[in-house]
Amino acid sequence: MRIESMRINYPNSHFTAAAVDGTEGNPMTRRRAGMHAAAAAAALALAALPLAACSSDAGTEGGTTTITISSWYEENVIGTTIETANEILAADDIELEYTQIPLDQYNTWLSTQLASGEGPDLIMDGASFPARVAAGNLVDISDDEIVSNFTPEGLALATAADGAVYGVPSYGWFSGIFYNKALFEEAGVEVPTTFDEFLDVSDQLIDAGITPLAAGLADSDKAIHSLMGYLENAYYHNGDGSPEIDTEFAYGETTLDGNWNDALDTWSELIHHGVLTAEMIGTPMTQAQAEFTGGDAAMYISGPWDYQVFVDAGLDFGMFAHVGDDAENQWLLGGPAASMGVNVDSEHPEEALIALHALASQEAMQATIDANPGAFSYYNGVEGSFPAEYDLVAPLLAEGHVAVGWDRWGVNMPAQTMLDTLTKGLQSVIGGQQSTDDLIAQLDAQADSIRY
Structure with a gap:
């Protein structure tokens, strides 16, 4: 099946030097420190996962690791979120690469990719996210600090029957x-x-x-x-x-x-x-x-x-x-509009987890709400406006x-x-x-x- 998709790339050059260098009071700097700590804590568990080659073009080129993510969202919905996450990730030489797949083709496309042990580094899905959990496609992030930032209602689709958490919501x-x-x-x-x-x-x-x-x-x-x-x-x-x-x-x-x-x-x-x-x-x-x-x-x-x-x-x-x-x-x-988690078959599991932290940061969550007037967030402390x-x-x-x-x-x-x-x-x-x-x-x- 031929998929007509749109790829949106936001190069690291969009991130200012001041934001990259940061200061002690810079919220992005503080968040990067938290991401590294969480990634280090999860590294052993992630390294133990069986990894297969991913069908995406994720890789390391020129010192930058590309982490892929796909969904049905158009640029006006998710563009500023990706851009904000990439600003956070610039200091880590990680770049998110986003591909839009048409909504009516997304479920079949993602199912085919995952069944082959491939797919994007970060899995994003809506009503079918529990199916991805049941199929074993996602990394258990229950003990990651990222989970505590979201309300139980927002985590519902990403939580298995035994209480394990495999993802976080994008927005409501x-x-x-x-x-x-x-x-x-x-x-x-x-x-x-x-x-x-x-x-x-x-x-x-x-x-x-x-x-x-x-x-x-x-x-x-x-x-x-x-x-x-x-x-x-x-x-x-x-x-x-x-x-x-x-x-x-x-x-x-x-x-x-x-x-x-x-x-x-x-x-x-x-x-x-x-x-x-x-x-x-x-x-x-x-x-x-x-x-x-x-x-x-x-x-x-x-x-x-x-x-x-x-x-x-x-x-x-x-x-x-x-x-x-x-x-x-x-x-x-x-x-929850869609949940996001780390693909167990990602070739870059540690970087994917860091990228998930960036996407699920307060800055990126606020960017999503600001770009979608009337939307609401399950992230504690992020508030939208209602026209x-x-x-x-x-x-x-x-x-x-x-x-x-x-x-x-x-x-x-x-x-x-x-x-x-x-x-x-x-x-x-x-x-x-x-x-x-x-x-x-x-x-x-x-x-x-x-x-x-």
Whole structure:
């Protein structure tokens, strides 16, 4: 399979001499000392690991050791983070080399690399990070000081059942529903706070000749966010279920059949009301985003990664949470965006650990948050800003009302496989090829075949 990727290199020359030389009070200098101490402490354990040749072009050239890392993040999301880490690493003659892989190809690409004993020196993954842990692809960093800088919630996807920690989070992601204030005003509707209100608002928008929601379902996860956002609000927290059901499901102690049925049937009203349509199955995400930014649709499901796109388009917009049955107990969809750890097959394990420290430093974590307005960090002491467009959801972020079911699945199954099945299944439901009960049965069967 041919991967079209973008490589972003940030040379050490971007780092000023003053920062490299440092002073006693320089936070980067102090952090380098801590990184060296941690690396030395872990060196014996790392050296004992079986190392295989890595498929990346990592190596030492001209005295500089190149450490590779890949993800699906575009430059506007992760560029300043890589640059900040490289500034820290300059004094150690280490340089991070970042490669972007398209999101829809990333899981297959990384799985193939790791199965061959190769892959980047630093492994970065989202919902499938627990699968990388279960496969033995990552170095145990439980005793490394880096772990203490993050909250337990941030470490959840990188923590095995026995409590061992294999990675740290990049930042916290969340999704809600962006809305065009001008189109809402044109249709005479208010921001919905319950699912019934959401259906009513959508009906009124349609009556006013306005497309209620732009959703490119051909190559995106917008349908999953719609469904799981509803479930988080109307089932897991304000309905018949609880988040523990997902953990029980992951371990095979219960099924989705008998739990999700009524909730999914209610959610499918979005199809009957013309909010989610069969035409969207053939619509790419870029087209749907253009519909929203162009003022041709009133709502768009997304998160902070698209914030700047809407600002640049000159939209007057805001965001509200996914909705359910209780306007006073709302939840955003979200969790750790991606976790990062050291590949056990890295040819440069000590340098990779130092690079992980740089990426997970307070400076780099702050750079990530600053580059993604509205994002939040699991690093203790790193705080982001919430622009006015997030006024309706900022209180939920402050309360910690951010969760997602597939993170809970990840404790005992490769969640990405479930998400792939759910993506195709929802396309079939929206297209009228199968019922919500059929989809639930399909998910149960898939889970039975992939649990660890």
